[in-house]
Amino acid sequence: MSSAAPRPAAPDHLWSVDEHLDDILSTVRPLEPIELRLLEAQGCVLVDDVMVPVTLPPFDNSSMDGYAVRVADVEGAGEEFPAVLEVVGDVAAGAAEPVRVGPGQAARIMTGAPLPPGAEAVVPVEWTDGGLGEGPASGMRARSLAPEGAEGQVRVYRSVEARAHVRDKGGDVRAGDLALAAGTVLGPPQIGLLSAIGHGTVRVRPRPRVVVMSTGSELVQPGEPLGPGQIYDSNSFALTAAARDAGAIAYRVGAVADDADTLRSTIEDQLVRADLMVTTGGVSVGAYDVVKEALSHVADEDEAGSGVDFRKLAMQPGKPQGFGSIGPDHTPLLALPGNPVSSYVSFEMFVRPAIRTLMGLEDVHRPRVRATLRTDAALRSPKGRRQFLRGKYADGEVAPVGGAGSHLIAALAHADALIVLPEDMESAEPGTEVEVVLLG
Template sequence: MSDHQTVVAALFGAPGSVRIPATQALGTVTVAEIAAPLGLPGFDNSAMDGYAVRADEIASATDGSPVRLPVAEDIPAGRTDRLTLQPGTAHRIMTGAPVPVGADAVIPVEVTDGRVDIVTIRSAVPAGRHIRTAGSDIAAGEPAIPAGTRLGAPQIGLLAALGITEVTVAPRLRVVVLSTGSELVTPGTPLQYGQIYESNGPMLTAAATEAGADATHVHFVTDDVGAFRARLDEISDDADLIITSGGVSAGAFEVVKDALAASGEVEFVKVAMQPGMPQGCGRYASPSGRAVPIVTLPGNPVSSLVSFEVFIRTPLRAAMGLPPDRRRVHAHLESDIRSPAGKRQFLRGVLSRSEPDDAEGFAVKPIGPPASHHLRYLARADALIDIAADVDAVSAGTPVDVIML
């Protein structure tokens, strides 16, 4: 299994770079450090609604002996003219508004009578209180976002606050998902006897999107080699990775295998794992001459998604500059299990906390049969129980390796 993981990973290159609007960069990873082009705040501003004052002029203010000052100006947030506070006066000021020259403190409105002509101040504040000084968050030229940072909502907010409209990031890979099978029908269409709704395409498209890619699901094709290759020609020039499901086993109508094995574009192998034994990967020659990575997954839904998790997810993320995001923990098995000798098995499981104070105090309950068509139990699982190929039975209470989904 590890050999096939290595072969699939080799299909992906190192992360590239692309310049995109910052508003479209959510979830991407920076390839270079981003420095602040300006300081934040860009000017001294008020942290409170209140009055800009000279701290020494209200130092004696108390409830019993308030200080009264004429209000010379009203300063809402967004006022752009530069004001100067004259001695013996106050300026009414709103949160975020620029502090006038000469003021060294803001007195909160709550300790005043709130008047706009002559304000009565009932408390003193020290110099500097309730003023956000220019550059106190970040100074111009300072590192704002390091290289290798995945951009989330806080980083997008910082970029906007700094006036940065474009960023250089590792691009999202374009993943195209294509299912095969004459038995497949689009959900919403009435089923005939012997037909099934196509689930792998939406499922794998969701998995690739969840992994950070720009994933597209194209309509499935029937078990016809010519139609399959024609569809690959249609989609390959717009793809950085093609994922197919179905048509890779040992049956008589294995369209993916029939279309790609003889040409040598894809190598098909049997991997010692359950579910997901039949696998394939290689590069497809697009009409324009691009060698597009292609990974061919088995058609049973559990096999298909487990194979994505085992073989594709981590190298796909690495090619976009993203770290692995599936945590591995040890968990105590809640019931006995058996595993086929010589195959690495991935059982569906549900995690719980066995020891709340222990960082890895997990227990895991296997759910559902091991067969690869039981999608119901995969939908309920939040973990894959990873059983080594040389193990054929594990007793309840034994620690096992678990991949958290």
């Protein structure tokens, strides 16, 4: 996997959200397929269609513990006049050569065991005396009292129709059927199906390895005491969790101080385990925005085609952004702003689609719906910028949560949607239909 350099633009060019996203998705490429064992492939995307090599179930089998019988032998059976059948043997799950059931006979059968030759249906043990001659059995209790493999008689107190309590051969899937289509994300049910049809390994695109690091000398690890002017590092935790939620294997790097040499060496050290790098903070125009300084030095030392472009976007929050590639493998890097809400919104708009693209998925975006704005007052939006507001969505309506400030992380924790106000909308009155990005 490699990524080309970002699309060049004039230094004063104000990028739209769509231009920036298109630039990212046009340069990030899906990871190369690999063969993995089933449990290692969980969360990965299937590369090829998988066909069914064996029919499931591979033979007619019982869905109940009971007795395999011929339908005619139990016709008309009831409590007063039960059918009395000769028990010719037991059929357990995995039995290679089950007994044959002839006229007036029954075979004791366990759940999953193959239906023996001659039998047409299964009578649940609860409809019999369990072979004890004492009236209807009480399930497993009655059966457990009968000596295993013992011959004798069983009284059947109810009739059955043909194929009753029998799982048909091929009732699940048949050989030659499509088991799973290429592009399927492998979760527990899909892995269960692959193992059921005999696959020990599967060809997938691996989960992307994403390294997340935050920058800022003011950042302190949660759990440690705060000094004057310090705050806890929340961005790296939120973005690492978001990367994992998107399907990646994510590594969080502790906050890096505002020192270009330290940041540069940290980035270079982390490249060995990164398919994608994400930084947060240090991309604006302040005196201590070391991400720009550090990455410009990295780009100077990299091979041709690498580089990180820092740009301004017509969006709120998240105006300052950086995108490019670094290192000998041209590892994609997205540099996000440092305010908590800005970094999270930027992740949802740009990093998540990049991760999903690396995975090889076709649909890389969060679902979007139209919803009626439920609010007491009009929402304001700066002209020419696409605004993303935190919201709570339910039943076709969305209500804003908290204010527009990019530092209001508490409101973000209570939101399950982003309200999108386009560039040409300066005011959204109550009842307006708006676009909503669903985060849940």
